[in-house]
Amino acid sequence: MQTGRYLQQRIRSFKYAIQGIIAFLRSEPHARIHAVATVLVIAAGFYYRLSASQWLPILIVIGMVWVTEMLNTVVEKIMDHLSPDYHPRVKWIKDVAAGAVLVAALIAAITGAVIFIPILY
Numbered sequence: 001m002q003t004g005r006y007l008q009q010r011i012r013s014f015k016y017a018i019q020g021i022i023a024f025l026r027s028e029p030h031a032r033i034h035a036v037a038t039v040l041v042i043a044a045g046f047y048y049r050l051s052a053s054q055w056l057p058i059l060i061v062i063g064m065v066w067v068t069e070m071l072n073t074v075v076e077k078i079m080d081h082l083s084p085d086y087h088p089r090v091k092w093i094k095d096v097a098a099g100a101v102l103v104a105a106l107i108a109a110i111t112g113a114v115i116f117i118p119i120l121y
């Protein structure tokens with residue numbers, strides 16, 4: 001009985017998380033760009049028959065970019081809600097959150113180059 005309730009709650013939490021991903025994809029143009037880039041990279045991975053040791057870094061950096069972009073969007077929304085007016089501290093918070101996305105994107109680009117450039121040339 002208790003286990004059934006626990007499982008029901010976990011399924012509900014999972015449903016909310018899926019709703020969050022859908023909301024992110026619907027409301028953020030950046031998210032759709034990431035989705036297209038992700039599909040292209042995964043398609044290229046299958047096309048060039050990447051090995052498991054090549055897939056792993058690619059999947060990790062794709063995940064890093066999605067997670068940082070989603071959390072950056074959350075930070076922006078929280079700050080816009082709590083402090084809609086200009087404030088230097090809000091600037092700092094938003095800039096650092098955006099910086100995290102940039103770090104992830106740069107690492108992803110380098111990882112992609114290290115794996116795909118030798119295959120292409």
Ligand SMILES: Nc1ncnc2c1ncn2[C@@H]1O[C@H](COP(=O)(O)OP(=O)(O)OP(=O)(O)O)[C@@H](O)[C@H]1O
Pocket residue numbers: 030076083084085086087088090091092094095098
């Ligand atoms: N309330 C604010 N106070 C101070 N600076 C802000 C404020 N809002 C935005 N900024 C500055 O503008 C930059 C862009 O903020 P914004 O919230 O528009 O994000 P964005 O990167 O344009 O995101 P999106 O394109 O997803 O809306 C921030 O990194 C910050 O430097």
